[in-house]
Amino acid sequence: MAVRTRQPLTQRKVLAAGVALADADGLAAVTMRGLAGKLGVEAMSLYHHLPGKDALLDGLVETVVGEIGAEVATLEPAADWREDVRRRCLAARTVMLRHPWAPGLIGSRSAVPPAAYLHFETILATMVRGGLSYHLGHRALHALGSMALGFVQEVFSPDPTEGGVDPELAEEQLAEMASLVPHLAAMAEAELHGLDDPTLGWCDSQAEFEFTLDLLLGGLERARADEARTATAQGRARRSSGARR
Amino acid sequence: MAVRTRQPLTQRKVLAAGVALADADGLAAVTMRGLAGKLGVEAMSLYHHLPGKDALLDGLVETVVGEIGAEVATLEPAADWREDVRRRCLAARTVMLRHPWAPGLIGSRSAVPPAAYLHFETILATMVRGGLSYHLGHRALHALGSMALGFVQEVFSPDPTEGGVDPELAEEQLAEMASLVPHLAAMAEAELHGLDDPTLGWCDSQAEFEFTLDLLLGGLERARADEARTATAQGRARRSSGARR
DNA sequence: ACCTGAACACCGTTCAAGT
DNA sequence: ACCTGAACACCGTTCAAGT
Numbered sequence: 001m002a003v004r005t006r007q008p009l010t011q012r013k014v015l016a017a018g019v020a021l022a023d024a025d026g027l028a029a030v031t032m033r034g035l036a037g038k039l040g041v042e043a044m045s046l047y048h049h050l051p052g053k054d055a056l057l058d059g060l061v062e063t064v065v066g067e068i069g070a071e072v073a074t075l076e077p078a079a080d081w082r083e084d085v086r087r088r089c090l091a092a093r094t095v096m097l098r099h100p101w102a103p104g105l106i107g108s109r110s111a112v113p114p115a116a117y118l119h120f121e122t123i124l125a126t127m128v129r130g131g132l133s134y135h136l137g138h139r140a141l142h143a144l145g146s147m148a149l150g151f152v153q154e155v156f157s158p159d160p161t162e163g164g165v166d167p168e169l170a171e172e173q174l175a176e177m178a179s180l181v182p183h184l185a186a187m188a189e190a191e192l193h194g195l196d197d198p199t200l201g202w203c204d205s206q207a208e209f210e211f212t213l214d215l216l217l218g219g220l221e222r223a224r225a226d227e228a229r230t231a232t233a234q235g236r237a238r239r240s241s242g243a244r245r
Numbered sequence: 246m247a248v249r250t251r252q253p254l255t256q257r258k259v260l261a262a263g264v265a266l267a268d269a270d271g272l273a274a275v276t277m278r279g280l281a282g283k284l285g286v287e288a289m290s291l292y293h294h295l296p297g298k299d300a301l302l303d304g305l306v307e308t309v310v311g312e313i314g315a316e317v318a319t320l321e322p323a324a325d326w327r328e329d330v331r332r333r334c335l336a337a338r339t340v341m342l343r344h345p346w347a348p349g350l351i352g353s354r355s356a357v358p359p360a361a362y363l364h365f366e367t368i369l370a371t372m373v374r375g376g377l378s379y380h381l382g383h384r385a386l387h388a389l390g391s392m393a394l395g396f397v398q399e400v401f402s403p404d405p406t407e408g409g410v411d412p413e414l415a416e417e418q419l420a421e422m423a424s425l426v427p428h429l430a431a432m433a434e435a436e437l438h439g440l441d442d443p444t445l446g447w448c449d450s451q452a453e454f455e456f457t458l459d460l461l462l463g464g465l466e467r468a469r470a471d472e473a474r475t476a477t478a479q480g481r482a483r484r485s486s487g488a489r490r
Numbered sequence: 491a492c493c494t495g496a497a498c499a500c501c502g503t504t505c506a507a508g509t
Numbered sequence: 510a511c512c513t514g515a516a517c518a519c520c521g522t523t524c525a526a527g528t
Contacts, residue, residue: 008511032502043502045512053502107352124428134432142453143460183369187379208387215388215464216457223460253492277521289522290493298521 009039011049015059019099022060027101030056057105058113064102065115068092068150072119081130082217085123085144089213092119092150103151116149123148132224140220147213254284256294260304264344267305272346275301302350303358309347310360312340313395317364326375327462330368330389334458337364337395348396361394368393377469385465392458 017038022030032053036043050056071091078084096102106113120141127137141148178185262284267275277298281288295301316336323329341347351358365386372382386393423430 031500033500042513044504044514047503048511104353108349121428124432128428134428134435137428138432138436139453139456143457145457183366183373183379183382187369187383190379191383208384211384212388212390212461215468216460218467219460219464222463276519278519287494289495292522293492 009041009045009049011059014039014046014049014056015063018056018060019063022101023099027105030060032056057109058111061102061106061109061113062115064095064099065106065113065119065149067095067098068119069115071095072122081126081132082221084126084130086213086217088119088123088126089144089147089150090210092148093209094150096150103146103149106149107146120148130224131228132220133227136220136223136227143216143220147209147216254286254290254294256304259284259291259294259301260308263301263305264308267346268344272350275305277301303354303356306347306351306354306358307360309340309344310351310358310364310394312343313337313364314360316340317367326371326377327466329371329375331458331462333364333368333371334389334392334395335455337393338454339395341395348391348394351394352391365393375469376473377465378472381465381468381472384468388461388465392454392461 014035018030018035021035021038032046033043035056036046039045046056050059068091071094072088075087075091078087123144124137124141127140128134132140259280263275263280266280266283277291278288280301281291284290291301295304313336316339317333320332320336323332368389369382369386372385373379377385
């Protein structure tokens with residue numbers, strides 16, 4: 001299955017093959033030897049295009065974050081800053097859904113992918129244009145956190161029982177949960193019964209993502225309005241008292 | 246430096262040594278051979294107390310999450326549900342600050358640490374007692390996400406230049422940033438000038454954490470009030486129209 | 491029961507050598 | 510310049526053997 005090309009290898013081709021390999025077989029399958037094999041080449045050849053494994057992983061992150069740029073470029077601008085930021089985050093999310101290994105990799109790396117700075121920049125610019133101060137914009141970037149890159153730190157893991165819930169197994173687990181964690185069990189049951197198609201699983205992660213996003217944006221908009229009101233009130237007070245500097 | 250004990254090894258001791266080793270030398274230093282060496286034993290001895298490396302890593306997570314339970318147990322209950330949840334998240338955060346490798350490890354594992362369920366349970370119970378429906382409680386757990394375990398997905402990485410910012414280097418970086426990402430640069434500068442002690446770094450991660458937390462909690466409280474108002478209005482409408490079921 | 495030593499199949503990486 | 514083969518120091522893990 002090795003792709004044999006007579007064209008010489010390039011860093012781009014190595015990284016593209018790395019992303020494809022991670023998509024297909026998971027990040028653990030991306031070894032120097034394994035990736036080289038996919039490219040019809042020996043492991044040591046990769047060192048002519050990348051300094052080592054660490055650079056390869058950084059390159060994979062950079063490639064994926066770069067895809068966000070392409071995705072965001074297709075967006076139409078929105079009048080409201082919140083709608084604009086919302087669309088950017090959702091665009092990033094569509095990219096991450098194509099590369100489910102990427103959030104974990106990004107989280108485990110210490111360095112910020114350089115391409116991410118450009119993405120944050122456009123988001124901050126949108127917010128400043130929308131009336132947020134740089135201080136609030138700073139806090140907003142922290143608050144949005146990884147959502148700007150299209151993922152949340154999933155505490156409830158991506159379902160290992162992919163593609164559906166075994167109703168019988170779910171029943172068993174519910175029974176077991178009921179005694180240990182009654183509120184969680186009640187919640188799970190309440191949510192299960194409200195679903196049209198229980199085989200899809202009872203956590204609609206897309207809906208959760210959007211709910212959280214709207215929650216944060218709503219809160220930031222209120223903070224923004226407060227800030228504007230306070231500034232106006234202070235300005236009025238300063239003017240009416242005739243204070244100078 | 247190997248700790249030689251004549252007492253036989255136990256799983257608890259192995260895990261405690263693993264946590265200590267990760268605290269001291271990082272997660273990468275936790276290898277079967279390395280950990281065994283710290284315990285004054287051969288690598289293969291560990292297999293008598295743990296099935297393998299994967300179980301070791303799961304055990305490390307479980308140990309750390311277990312510490313959250315101990316920390317939460319010292320809390321005094323708060324009247325307001327938001328204050329209560331807030332204290333629980335901050336307690337979890339103090340545990341994670343002791344084990345900076347833990348969030349990355351938790352994020353990279355697919356399974357939810359069993360001890361975390363108990364933690365989520367008490368948080369959900371607090372919220373339900375505070376008036377949230379199970380549905381909203383479900384969404385709240387998702388929204389709080391990893392904050393319930395005391396960390397956020399840090400996009401701006403934990404500062405590698407630990408313990409302060411070199412002002413000269415910072416100036417250089419600012420100059421470089423200014424052309425590429427002007428809004429970010431302006432923000433960084435605005436934040437730097439407002440600081441009492443710039444050597445502490447210009448991102449107060451504790452303040453950011455609390456701001457984000459309060460933002461989410463404030464939004465959830467509004468959603469809670471909306472939900473309560475809607476339910477009351479629906480009830481009133483149903484009663485006044487004499488509708489039954 | 492608990493621990494050991496040798497061995498196996500992998501990994502990232504160095505180095506000298508090929509064309 | 511790009512690629513190779515052998516080798517090195519590691520890793521998790523199996524197995525047969527010790528007490």
